[in-house]
Amino acid sequence: MKTISLLSANFLLVIFAYSTFISTSAKAQESDKGFLLSISELTIKNGHDVQFREGVKAWKACYIENKGDWTWNMWRRVNGEGNVYILTSRMANWAEMDKTDESGKNCSDIARALINPHVETSEDNFARFMPDYSKAYPNSDQVLWVTSWQVKNGAKFREVVKQMSDATKQAEGSSRGFWYSYMGGSKDAADFFVATPFSNFAALDVDRDNVWDIYEKANGKEKRDQLQAEFRESIKDSWSYLLTREKELSHNPPAK
Structure with missing residues (x-):
């Protein structure tokens, strides 16, 4: 994705700590007009790739241990400028953004300590699937x-x-x-x-x-x-x- 306006890396505490964009129910509730896709583009600091990856693994392990049910994909861009990862997840509707996730909250310290310090810039977008x-x-x-x-x-x-x-x-x-x-x-x-x-x-x-x-x-x-x-x-x-x-x-x- 093209780099547009960049948000603070602290937004990771929303994604990896509070998991606002969650719901396994999305698959069952998607309407004919298509589900919503949240797209979070993360540019990693030079020399911080290993630390970032280990931080995400640690957060994922914590989330699973806390029985979280949010699902996501992490993609790595292999061409273009910078070391870029793209996290995507699905929502059935905008109302899912009103939800919070206790499992994610329990892992917020990991996101703050092991993920955020290695992210240079971040950007958040939404798109609707066209079935x-x-x-x-x-x-x-x-x-x-x-x-x-x-x-x-x-x-x-x-x-x-x-x-x-x-x-x-x-x-x-x-x-x-x-x-x-x-x-x-x-x-x-x-x-x-x-x-x-x-x-x-x-x-x-x-x-x-x-x-x-x-x-x-x-x-x-x-x-x-x-x-x-x-x-x-x-x-x-x-x-x-x-x-x-x-x-x-x-x-x-x-x-x-």
Whole structure:
């Protein structure tokens, strides 16, 4: 994700101590319009990676010991500037932010002592899942190619992406990625992003038709050129990052 306005590293006490963005009930309560995703981007101080990782492991162990039921994924960005981790978790609705978690509170001293000192900057954002455009959850793959867009015309962007997704679903049985629309953010924030999963890095070497070729095979070159022009016209800026899931720093136990 692009670095936007940066919050104090003390927000980690919200995430790792109070776990405000919790709920295993999210999976059961998500509406047709899609769940909410909280996205916390952490830039780690130079030379502090090992200490940060050990701090998160210690907090996770404490949280599990206290029978906490919040689940999250921790991703590490493998390209771009800085040493960046991205923590994501799901909410069924905004009301979940009114909740607190006693298990997280019991581990707040660990977050304060072993995590916060190693974080240089942090940023918090929210996005809503777009199920009609996306692959079905859950995602068990370990690598994500994440492309973000700032757009000039959100309605046109959605329209084009929906046509592309529908063509891909028709050809392959499923969309290739998980689409999200950002909810608010700074003036530099993205408007949309898609996370395309891969089982591992080797899967990136597999040759396959791109989505424009798929659309052309179904609709012809003239329609492809027209849709591609509309897509480009709707976009202000775009960027991509490659992420890998950090299993030891994540918490996704099997459903009981």
